[in-house]
Amino acid sequence: MxxxxxxxxxxxxxxxxxxxxxxxxxxxxxxxxxxxxxxxxxxxxxxxxxxxxxxxxxxMSGSRSYLILAINDRDRTIADWQERQGSDWVGQMLLGGMLKCAEHGYRMIFELVDTHSDHVERELSAAIAALQPDGIILTPPHSENTQITRLLAERNIPFARIGSILPGPGIAMTMGDEGSARMATEYLIQLGHKRIGFVAGAREYSLSEWRVQGWQRAMSDAGLDVDGLLIQGDFSYESGEQAAASLLDMPQPPTAIIASNDQMALAVLDVAAARGIDVPNALSLISFDNSPVARFATPQLTAINQPIAATFAKAVELLITGGLDPVPQEPVIVAGELIERSSTAPPGSNDSH
Structure with missing residues (x-):
């Protein structure tokens, strides 16, 4: 038998x-x-x-499991899926990570963990025990959660921290947020804009502050005033609506606005349309992320393309080759790029019509 x-x-x-x-x-x-x-x-x-x-x-070949574990914030991931507003962060993350894993004979596994939970250590420990990953990729805000980074360091598990430049264990990585915000601001300044508003993202993400700093420095270098032009958002559409209203209600409203993600940029676009403000002729608009909605908006959004897939591919490569090559001591930067579309123009472009 x-x-x-x-x-x-x-x-x-x-x-x-x-x-x-x-x-x-x-x-x-x-x-x-x-x-x-x-x-x-x-x-x-x-x-x-x-x-x-x-x-x-x-x-059985040794200590390797040939698995890389990527961890994303549960609440924000589920909210993005439920809202179905076109965010492709997870898709880009998996695409970049999985393809690079496949090149090296590895596999990527994706887990959702609630970074604010009192049980975050227990939740993460259970995933580690079940999978025994060779490396872990942390996304914001996990990448700056000291409970998580300390746990991984204590267990000698190699990990990459995307969106974090804090000193400490793990490979710090960014998508060049400050440089990207500076690039967007300088582009608008070159078009002739002097009053450029900025809608910031959620405070719990360091990258939100980096983007603000990039905008502030570009404005300062050009000798331009920023008073009252910074509005705090939280990456949600609703916060974008409130921010747009605050900026457009100013006695001297901005002629251009940079929003820290696509959802808030869409909100600015809708508020402008409701007020009869033409984009881009009366108001230029630049977004961050460049998710699919940026191309389907009317007008199509000029946007900072976040290199999510490339960053995850780089993180996988660094984790897999970590035993062969020295771990980078300085934060690894995978820079974004500005994609020019129809939502930007010189100020007062409609004056010529």
Whole structure:
């Protein structure tokens, strides 16, 4: 009577093929430097015995699990999915991370964790125990949660902190937020704008402050006033509406506005339309993120393209090669770019019509 498939282990495959456990594991994990004839031999035994590799079996080659774990904030991720407003942060994150993992014979697993929970350590510990990842990628605000970073450091798990430049363990990475905000502001200044409003993102994210700093410095370098032109938002559409109203109600309203994400930019666009303010002829608008909604807005939004996929690909690469190359001591910057579309123009462009 044949052995039941679920009872077949890596040991049975090794015995049948007449090779070591490590050789079988290397074949399963598609590692380099395995002779083609050996791969065929092991694969024949796998097929004959009906063996199904498990995560545990894939760890037999040593301490590696060939898994990279990406952790995102639960509440914000679920809210984005439910609102269906076109945010593609998670899609870009997975695309960049998974493709780079595949190049190295790794896999990426995605987990949602509530960064504000009292149980964050227990939640994360459970995921680590179940998956035994070779590396972890933290996104904001997890990347600046000292409970999380301390736990990973204590367990000697390599990790990357996206959106964090705080000193401490892990690989600090940014998408060049300050430089991107400066780039957007300088672009508007070159068009001739002098009063440029800025809608900031949620305070719990350091990148929100970096973007404000980029705008302030570009304005200062150009000798332009920023008094009253900074409005605090929280990345939500509603906060964008309130910010737009505050800016456009000013005695001398701005001729251009930079919003710290696409949702707030859409809100500015809608408030302007409701007031009969033409974009871009009477008001120029630049957004951050460049998610799909930026292209489907009317007019299409000029936007800072956040290199999410490229940043995750870089994080995966740094984690996988961490044992071979020294960990970067300075924050790793993957810079964004400005995508010019139809929502920006020189101030008073409609005067010529």
């Amino acid at each position: 044949g052995r039941r498939r679920q009872n077949v282990t890596i040991k049975h495959v090794a015995a049948d093929a007449g090779v070591s456990l490590q050789t079988v594991s290397r074949v399963i994990n598609n590692e380099p430097n395995v002779r083609p004839a050996m791969k065929v031999r092991v694969q024949e035994s796998i097929d004959k015995l009906g063996y199904v590799p498990s995560i545990a079996a894939q760890r």
